[in-house]
Amino acid sequence: MAPPAHTLTQLAERFGLGLRGDGNTAVCGVATLAGAGHGELGFLANPRYRSELAATRAGAVVLREADAESAPCPCLIAKDPYLAFAKIAALFDPRQSPAPGIHASAAIDPTAHIDPKAHIGAFVSIGARSRIEAGAIVGPGCVIGADCVVGASSELVARVTLVTRVRLGQRVLVHPGAVLGADGFGLVRNGDHWIKVPQLGGVVVGDDCEIGANTSIDRGALDDTVLEEDVRLDNQIQIAHNVRIGAHTAMAGCVGVAGSTKIGRNCLIAGAVGINGHIEICDDVVVHAAGVVLQSITQPGEYASGTLLQDHRGWRRNAARFKQLDEMARKLHTLAKD
Numbered sequence: 001m002a003p004p005a006h007t008l009t010q011l012a013e014r015f016g017l018g019l020r021g022d023g024n025t026a027v028c029g030v031a032t033l034a035g036a037g038h039g040e041l042g043f044l045a046n047p048r049y050r051s052e053l054a055a056t057r058a059g060a061v062v063l064r065e066a067d068a069e070s071a072p073c074p075c076l077i078a079k080d081p082y083l084a085f086a087k088i089a090a091l092f093d094p095r096q097s098p099a100p101g102i103h104a105s106a107a108i109d110p111t112a113h114i115d116p117k118a119h120i121g122a123f124v125s126i127g128a129r130s131r132i133e134a135g136a137i138v139g140p141g142c143v144i145g146a147d148c149v150v151g152a153s154s155e156l157v158a159r160v161t162l163v164t165r166v167r168l169g170q171r172v173l174v175h176p177g178a179v180l181g182a183d184g185f186g187l188v189r190n191g192d193h194w195i196k197v198p199q200l201g202g203v204v205v206g207d208d209c210e211i212g213a214n215t216s217i218d219r220g221a222l223d224d225t226v227l228e229e230d231v232r233l234d235n236q237i238q239i240a241h242n243v244r245i246g247a248h249t250a251m252a253g254c255v256g257v258a259g260s261t262k263i264g265r266n267c268l269i270a271g272a273v274g275i276n277g278h279i280e281i282c283d284d285v286v287v288h289a290a291g292v293v294l295q296s297i298t299q300p301g302e303y304a305s306g307t308l309l310q311d312h313r314g315w316r317r318n319a320a321r322f323k324q325l326d327e328m329a330r331k332l333h334t335l336a337k338d
Helices: 008-015 046-052 064-069 080-093 311-324 327-338
Strands: 018-020 041-042 060-063 075-077 141-148 162-165 166-168 179-182 185-192 193-196 204-205 217-218 223-225 285-287 301-303
Touching: 008 018, 008 075, 008 080, 041 080, 041 193, 060 080, 060 179, 075 285, 162 166, 204 217
Parallel strands: 041 060, 060 075, 141 162, 162 179, 166 204, 179 217, 204 223, 285 301
Antiparallel strands: 018 075, 185 193
């Protein structure tokens, strides 16, 4: 069943947007500027796509006031067009919540508590003393170990594993293949071999967090690994034991965070960043893609490291020169003294 259409007047009033043009224009879907057709809402947030505005076939566009004069169709005016578009797009999300109940193939320990308003999908396993709260959705193939909590209205999409002592807050979304609460990488050397350090803590995830596909969050060695509220993790991220991530921080794919590191609030960590263990990153820090964070960051701001892509021959020459930098610096220092 298709989502209902909305007029521009209705959208403007609902989301506090300006309106230019025919408010009776009906919107029945959303799309990009280049791909939108009649009855669909496009958006212009990035100036790089401004050239596509004049030729768009969208029924309407959400954009900034400065771009409205160039639009060939009715407009919704927003200070942040991408944010406005995201809110409007949610009205056209066709997903429907499954009905409450427990699938016949689910295996549930007798000591687990399942709220009657929760949904438990096919081939789910739920361990001892775990609790699934009202409105939660546990999708097919999920495995929930002992002493876990899935908070109200949270969703484990499919094949999610909560190993042990994982506590999810309300409205947490966990995508397929994620593993929370596995052993942290705790080892101690005993002569010529390793001894495993027991991982006795858990994982605590605050309200409104999102955890991407195939992301791993290890449980703590003694204290818990903690994600505060509204933390957003992309796919294939590794969060080691006893890490703490502050509220409203977001990380892109393939980030790795080593153990016992503390990351502040409102941080943005771009893709493939590596973060050392036992350090602290303060609030309001941006780390650009492929950066390597070896020491604590104590001042808000943007940080980057690594070398930019270049042709292979040029990179090899510069790599060879890099090895000579120390010797060159010493020579320059000697020359400066003379």
